[in-house]
Structure formats: structure tokens, C-alpha cells
Amino acid sequence: MATALTKRNKAAIGLGILALIGFGIYAEESFVRLFRERAIDLEREQAHQAIALARARLEAEMLRNTYLSDSLASFITMDPELSENRWKTVAEKLFEKSTTLRSVGIAPGDVISQIYPIEGNEKALGLDFRTVPEQMRSIQRARESEDVYIAGPVQLVQGGDALIARFPIFRDFPYNQNYWGSVSVVMGFQSIVEASGLAAIEGASVALRRADIESGEPVLIYGDESVFAAPDIELPVNTPSDVWQLAARYHDSDTPGLRGAVAFIRGIALAVTALIITSILLLFRAYRLSRNAALIDELTHIPNRRFVMAHLHRLISGGSRPAHFTLLLIDLNRFKEVNDNLGHEAGDALLVHVSRHLQQAVRTADIVARLGGDEFIVILHRVSEKPQAEAIVEKIRAHMHSSTLFWHGEKIQPSVSIGYALCYGQDTSVKELLARADEMMYRSKRERLEVISSWR
Structure with a gap:
């Protein structure tokens, strides 16, 4: 009987050990699976952030080149017969x-007469665009629209693919x-793609397409067409002349780094599993807190003046659907006193503080940007009624009033x-909107100074 009990006990212990091992294996595999999913x-998330940033850089690079080239076009408009030295x-x-x-070239009568640099572009000199139908169509489009048109990518006679601003x-x-x-400004397409960071995206395949100049049908200009069949991400790319489409699809297979991490996790004892989970969660939290670090304004990491002005022009003049939004112009009171009394580092800290709280006071779909100095601008999308706009203005004021900045023992109260100015579609201009908002902002500032004077 004792032997039987012993055998049963041993069997129970063995089963218990097997159950414990099984539970440990199950718990470890469950943790590995959870770790893999989170990784x-x-x-x-990192790929999504990188793609969004690359899209912004792509827009900014094309917009910057177009702005620079527009000044050249304006100069030639005033002096079409400029000499070779001046050119x-x-x-x-x-x-x-x-x-x-x-390269950049001018084409009186649509025949290239001047080009810079001449080295490497000799084949293009004297080119009659009327003999190259693909390029002539983009020139005709620019002529009909009386504005810049971004063509391409096209195969150049001097070799290579490029975008051409006509x-x-x-x-x-x-x-x-x-x-x-016409003036033709040639931008290296691959150079722009590399400068934007699209070519360096990890964890996803990226593709770009735009509307065909004749049919309007989408045409692939970068990446694999299959990405558009089932994209995980779709974003518009706003160029100075039209809107492109950007699509991305995440990679299905595990990366070598992830496989190595999973193998490492399998070798860790169950006793330290909780520590590993905590470490991963802390790393993930740190990433989430820092993922917006790469924005446009160097100090505040929010869009700058050029970005928001271009966005306003697109809202007002682009597309067939009228834009309805409210523009807020915001100026810091007593900012000079902070710089004079506490130093410019305190002033910079205040600008960062205000930019962060402005973003907290509005919706994530709205745009907060820094115009320069101590001036900010906010675009409230789909807000076009005065009571709604005034309620948001009061909310921002209250939010700022309650957000004290502590700087080296000093309390700075923003x-x-x-x-503000309301926009009801295409019946106004950016200049007029800014003027209306600016007038109201300074009226608000004067009223505040009058109130302070009356207290004294």
C-alpha cells in the first residue's frame, strides 16, 4: 500500500512538474507572442511616423524649390532678353x-536658348519642346493655367529622371x-526622394502615384504598384500644382532584429519576465512621448510660417470643395519683459511651453504653427461660426492662464x-484673413492694456 501511495505521489509530483513546465512553456510562449505583437x-508605429515625416519633407522640398524658382521666373518676366552674363x-x-x-533653362518660343549648368546638359541646349510631345504637354498645361506646373518624373534627353517645374x-x-x-527648373527626382527619407523607410513598402496629365488616371511614379492594391497607409502629397497619392504597406515577415529579440526572450527565466515586460512598456512609452520630435520649427517642433502659409493657400484656392475654417492669430503679452528680465533661454522655454499648451487646447486635426518671434497661428478646421470660434478662443485663453511656467524659481504666467478670422470658402485671400485676424488681435491687446491702466 505504501509503495502504491509512493508511486501515486511520484506520479502526481511528476504530473505537477509536467503541468508546471507546461504552464511555464505556455506562459513563456504567451509572453513571447505578446512581445512579438507589441514589437x-x-x-x-515607427514606420508610420517615418512615412508621415517623409511626406512632409517631400512637400517641403518641392515647395522650397518652387518658391526659389518662382523668383527666377518673375525676374525673367521683367527682363526676357537678359544677357548671358546676367543669366x-x-x-x-x-x-x-x-x-x-x-538644371534650369529658359525657352523663348519653347526652344531652350539658355541652360545652367551647361556642363552635362549640352544635349538639352537648342531643344525644341514641340518635338517632344510628353514635355510639350506640361508646358501647355502651365501656359493654360498661367501658373507653375510640376511635370514628371520624365526621362531627360541629357539622361536621368527628373521633376520639372514649368x-x-x-x-x-x-x-x-x-x-x-517658359522657364523650366529641373529637380532630380531621386535626389528629392532621398532627401525626403522615403527611400530609407524601414518596415514598410512605399509607393507614389499622380494623375496622368491627359487622362487624369493615376500613374505610378515611385515604388511598386501592388502597394496600392491593399495599402495600410494612404496620405495625400500636396505639390504646388496638384495632389499626389502616397501609399504604404507594412512588411509581413519578422525582421532579423525582432527574431533575435524573441530568441533572447525565450532564454530568460520566468522570474524576470515581469521585469522584461516593464522594460518594454517603458521603452514603448518613451517612444510615444518622443515620436513628435521631428517637426518643422527648430525650437518648438511645430510647423513654421512657410508651412502654414502654403497650407492656407491650398485651403483657400485648391480643389472644388470650399474650405470652411477659422484662423487664429496669437501673440504673447509681455514676452519682451521675460527676455529682458530672465534672459533669452527663459523666453525660448516660454515659447516651447506655449506651443505645447496650444496643441493641448485644440483638436488633433487642427494645425498649430509658429509664425516667428512670439507669434503663433492656429487653423481650426470645419469651424466657421462666430460663437464656436469665440468659445475656442476663450478656452485657449483660460488654458494659457492656468498653465504657469516655472523657470529657475521664477513663475511665468503666459x-x-x-x-480670429472666419473663412467661408473661396471668397477671400490669405492676406485678407491675416489682416482681419491681426486687427482683432491688436484690438484685444489694446483693450487689455487699457484695462491694466485703469487698475493702476
């Missing part, structure tokens, strides 16, 4: 400010009836003056 989510001087200045430009030149600006020719 994949993290990689996809070289002007073109050199343009190339000093951009690293993605390949600027029509008229002798009778602003009537634009006497067509003189105070803002806010003006």
Missing part, C-alpha cells in the same frame, strides 16, 4: 540655395495674352492676445 506594433549670375544664385536642382512667361503680365516662352 511589430512599435515597428509599424549665369541669376542661375548661380538659385543653385546656391538648393541641393536637389539639376513656369509660363508672358510679356503682358498680368493680362497674360502675349506668351513669350498671457496671450488672440484675433
Whole structure:
């Protein structure tokens, strides 16, 4: 009987050990599975952030080159018959400010007469665009729209693929009836893609397409067409002349780094599993807190003046659907006193503090940007009623009033003056909106100063 009990006990102990081992294996595999899922989510979040940032850089690079080239087009409009020496001087200045430009040429009568740099572009000199239908279509589009048109990517006669900004030149600006020719600014397509970071995206396949100049059908210009069949991410890319489509699809297979991490986790004792989970969660939390670090304004990490002005122009003049939004212009009160009394580092800290709390006071779909100095701008999408706008303004004021900044033992209480302007579609201009908001903002500032004077 004792032997039987012993055997049963041993069997029970063995089963218990097997159950414990099984539970340990199950718990460990469950943790590994959870770790893998979280790691994949993290990689996809990182890829999503990298793609969004690359999209912003792609827009910014094309917009920057277009702005630079527009000044050249304006110069040629005033002096179409400029000499070769003057042409070289002007073109050199343009190339000093951009690293993605390949060449720039002028074409009176749509025949290239001047090109810079001449080295490597000799084949393009004297080219009659009327003999190259693909390029002539983009020139005709720019001429008909009387504005810049971004063509491409196209195969250049001098070799390579490029985007080409076509600027029509008229002798009778602003009537634009006497067509003189065009300015063509060639931007290296691969250089722009690399500068944006699209080519370095990890964890996802990325593709770009745009509308065909004739049919309007989408045409692939970068990446694999299959990405558009089942994309995980779709984003618009706003160029100075039209809107492209960006799509991305996450990679299905595990990366080598992830496989190594899973193998490492399997070798860790169950006693330290909780520590590993805590470490991963802390790392994930740290990533989430820092994922917005790469924005445009160097100090506040929010969009800057050029970005928001371009966005306003697109809202007002782009597309067939009228834009309805409210523009807020915000100025810090007593900012000079903070700089004078506490130093410029305190002033910088206050600007960062205000930018962060402005973002907290509005919706994530709204845009908060820094115009420069101590001025900020906020675009409230789909807000076009005065009571709603005023309620948001009061909410921002109250939020700022309750957000004290402590700086080396000093308490800095932010105070803002806010003006706003409502936009009901395409019946206004950016200049007019800013003027209306600016007038209201300074009226608010004057009223505040009058109140302070009356207290004294």
C-alpha cells in the first residue's frame, strides 16, 4: 500500500512538474507572442511616423524649390532678353540655395536658348519642346493655367529622371495674352526622394502615384504598384500644382532584429519576465512621448510660417470643395519683459511651453504653427461660426492662464492676445484673413492694456 501511495505521489509530483513546465512553456510562449505583437506594433508605429515625416519633407522640398524658382521666373518676366552674363549670375544664385536642382533653362518660343549648368546638359541646349510631345504637354498645361506646373518624373534627353517645374512667361503680365516662352527648373527626382527619407523607410513598402496629365488616371511614379492594391497607409502629397497619392504597406515577415529579440526572450527565466515586460512598456512609452520630435520649427517642433502659409493657400484656392475654417492669430503679452528680465533661454522655454499648451487646447486635426518671434497661428478646421470660434478662443485663453511656467524659481504666467478670422470658402485671400485676424488681435491687446491702466 505504501509503495502504491509512493508511486501515486511520484506520479502526481511528476504530473505537477509536467503541468508546471507546461504552464511555464505556455506562459513563456504567451509572453513571447505578446512581445512579438507589441514589437511589430512599435515597428509599424515607427514606420508610420517615418512615412508621415517623409511626406512632409517631400512637400517641403518641392515647395522650397518652387518658391526659389518662382523668383527666377518673375525676374525673367521683367527682363526676357537678359544677357548671358546676367543669366549665369541669376542661375548661380538659385543653385546656391538648393541641393536637389539639376538644371534650369529658359525657352523663348519653347526652344531652350539658355541652360545652367551647361556642363552635362549640352544635349538639352537648342531643344525644341514641340518635338517632344510628353514635355510639350506640361508646358501647355502651365501656359493654360498661367501658373507653375510640376511635370514628371520624365526621362531627360541629357539622361536621368527628373521633376520639372514649368513656369509660363508672358510679356503682358498680368493680362497674360502675349506668351513669350517658359522657364523650366529641373529637380532630380531621386535626389528629392532621398532627401525626403522615403527611400530609407524601414518596415514598410512605399509607393507614389499622380494623375496622368491627359487622362487624369493615376500613374505610378515611385515604388511598386501592388502597394496600392491593399495599402495600410494612404496620405495625400500636396505639390504646388496638384495632389499626389502616397501609399504604404507594412512588411509581413519578422525582421532579423525582432527574431533575435524573441530568441533572447525565450532564454530568460520566468522570474524576470515581469521585469522584461516593464522594460518594454517603458521603452514603448518613451517612444510615444518622443515620436513628435521631428517637426518643422527648430525650437518648438511645430510647423513654421512657410508651412502654414502654403497650407492656407491650398485651403483657400485648391480643389472644388470650399474650405470652411477659422484662423487664429496669437501673440504673447509681455514676452519682451521675460527676455529682458530672465534672459533669452527663459523666453525660448516660454515659447516651447506655449506651443505645447496650444496643441493641448485644440483638436488633433487642427494645425498649430509658429509664425516667428512670439507669434503663433492656429487653423481650426470645419469651424466657421462666430460663437464656436469665440468659445475656442476663450478656452485657449483660460488654458494659457492656468498653465504657469516655472523657470529657475521664477513663475511665468503666459498671457496671450488672440484675433480670429472666419473663412467661408473661396471668397477671400490669405492676406485678407491675416489682416482681419491681426486687427482683432491688436484690438484685444489694446483693450487689455487699457484695462491694466485703469487698475493702476
